[in-house]
Amino acid sequence: MGLQGEGEITTVALNSSKRKSLRSTIPMSVVKNMGLKVGDKISWKYEIRDGKIITTVRKVKRSNK
Secondary structure: OOOOOOOOOOOOEEOOOOOOOEEOOOOHHHHHHHOOOOOOOEEEEEEEEOOEEEEEEEEOOOOOO
């Protein structure tokens, strides 16, 4: 198996009173390992395996226009 993180805990908060969405902070260890920068886009996918939700987060490649 590949690199695994330490398992950090973040808090879920209301994004905006006008929207029905929530937000959380991306742990700095994830930011560094994924090479994320302000303005980058990330893709979230999940599957349920053995009753657990397995989430895959990928950095979306920027197109060269």
